Amino acid sequence: MSLWEYANPRKFIATTDVVLPWFWAGTIACLVVGLIWGFFFTPDDFRQGSTVKIIYLHVPSALMAINAWLMMLVASLIWLIRRHHVSALAAKAAAPVGIAMTLIALLTGAIWGAPIWGKPWAWDPRLTSFLWLFLFYIGYIVLWQALDDMDTAADMTSILCLVGSVFALLSRYAFLFWNSGLHQEASLSLDKETNIADVFYYPLLLCIAGFVLLFITLVLVRTRMEIRARRMKALIARERMV
């Protein structure tokens, strides 16, 4: 029994058939409870007022926007090294979810920034990084769609993901260098004492769990979809062979 067994599409679909309902349930539970807790039952921040409630959307989505990219990077590496099709398809499946997360992070960031910065958009390094990420996700998805042959597309997008990751780090550094920011320091870290109080912390954790589960659930569903699409292509190709 090894992890690689799940690289078999049939095994993958059978397993996810079992676990998916649980993931759906967990996602809905965490998100609903976390967001309601955050929206209705947390006090205002003494400085930022009620805008602090946006944190329950902004921080988890920003985290997932980056983690989605990391997951795609790992999946791309697995595809390039071990050539497991499910891995490449999972990377493809994660991109639209990642772009949705990036969009949420960008929009909530801009909405949050508006009263504090006095304008909706500021070229703050972090916000700019997410804009960069957004552009890159679009390029990645369009490249997948532009290439007809699945293996070719998987190879090309994996290479792009690898090179893009290096440039993502470079860009991040460049943005910091170019405009040292207006953003507040990391609001979530292990020594929470210095950062945010418990009243904000627990619902935030719940929301993060909800976004993580949402991401996993959606990626699983989309990977199953991509596997089926791939199988459909294979079947049609097989028909042509006869």
Added chain:
Amino acid sequence: MMPDLGRYATEVISAYVVSIVIILAIVALTLWQARKTKARLEEVEKRSVRRG
């Protein structure tokens, strides 16, 4: 029931609305695409079984 959001009510509510709309959109899109793909695959599979 509704908490007092003070002068930032628009911002907070719009942030929640926008986020929830995006989340629901990606979920709906995913489910719709998944269902469509599944249906099409079943059709192709039926066809290939018929042909032998």
Added chain:
Amino acid sequence: MIAILTRDLRLAIRSGGGFGLSLMFFLIVVVLTPFAVGPEPQILSPIAGGILWLGAMLACLLSLDRIFALDYEDGSLDLLATAPIPMEGIVTVKALAHWLTTGLPLTLAAPAFGLLLDLPFSAFGLLTLSLALGTPALSMIGTFGAALTVGIKRGGLLLSLLVLPLYVPTLIFGAEVVRRGIEGLSIAPALMMLAGITAGSIALIPFAAAAAIRVGLR
């Protein structure tokens, strides 16, 4: 390798588009800028460095899809792939040819265009230096993008979309060198980052681009 270089340069000269096209585009950007923002030196002068860098980058972007598309269409890329030259070498030479036909003329012409935009006199050297250091990276990264889109018909727009984010760090550090130079700040960090990006691109991107070409040809 030298054969590919001389052939590409000869083709660029014969087809007419080679040296002229990107330079013309650069000129258009520079000429149109004052019409858009106004002719006052106090407006033009601070943004001149940035506009020149932006123009150089866009001019570079414009000519990227010629790097491999023509060779792909007429079959010579297939033949080159079966030739006794490593694909990494071919890619590097292609990028070099691209730089010689776009990056180098842009670098040399930039000071002249700087005059049109009231670039502060002290910044001319820095502008040339930063373009000389940065444009090779633009060519190299662009070659990678061209390699990714090699088999795609009408891949030009996609190519720009893929390459644009990758150009961001080079653009930032390049323009920053000029800006900091004008403001009298230390330029060493930006200059070093720019040189680092160029060196890193030249060292690593050929492998990625060659891998992409091999995938694209099959």
Added chain:
Amino acid sequence: MQMVLRVSNLTCMRGGIPILANVSFDLHPGQILMLRGPNGIGKTTLLRTLAGLQPLHAGDIQGAEDQIAYAGHSDGLKSTLTVQENLLFWARIYGTSGIQAGLDAFDLMDLQDRKAHDLSAGQKRRLGLARLLVTHRPIWMLDEPTVSLDTNSVAQFATAVRAHCASGGSAIMATHIDLGLEAETVDLTPFKALAPIDDAFDEAFL
């Protein structure tokens, strides 16, 4: 001396699907191999796989390394370069000298200084074939080499192939025309990959 090109149990893919399976043959120096088979059987795919442009799905190719000169459907000519410049370019790429043999064999001497876009389709093809002589590679892989050639040029081509093989070279070509050459024929029809019978829906999807 040239090695034997040995192809064993080769499976080729096109668009992610195996189309030829278990292709095996040997190609000895001096030998000519004609690939036959209906359109779409995979002649081009096989040649591209042998030339190393496509990865092979299964099987083994021995003795192909740095031995093959490939000529595909397009000639890889640059229309703004002259005949001479086109050939010289390939000579330099392959590290050989002298394009005279190529010019002579395909009667291109008088066209030397003409630009490729001023050539007729047949003349372009001849220039593309002259490239093979310039490479000095022992194994020629030709994909429909006689397209748009007139009777005269086909005869020139046959002569060039014969001379190439007489001096120890060999050739594989996919063509429908009888060139009057001493050639062995490989019909690819029996190698057509069969659709997998079982419904294995596994790692490779096929």
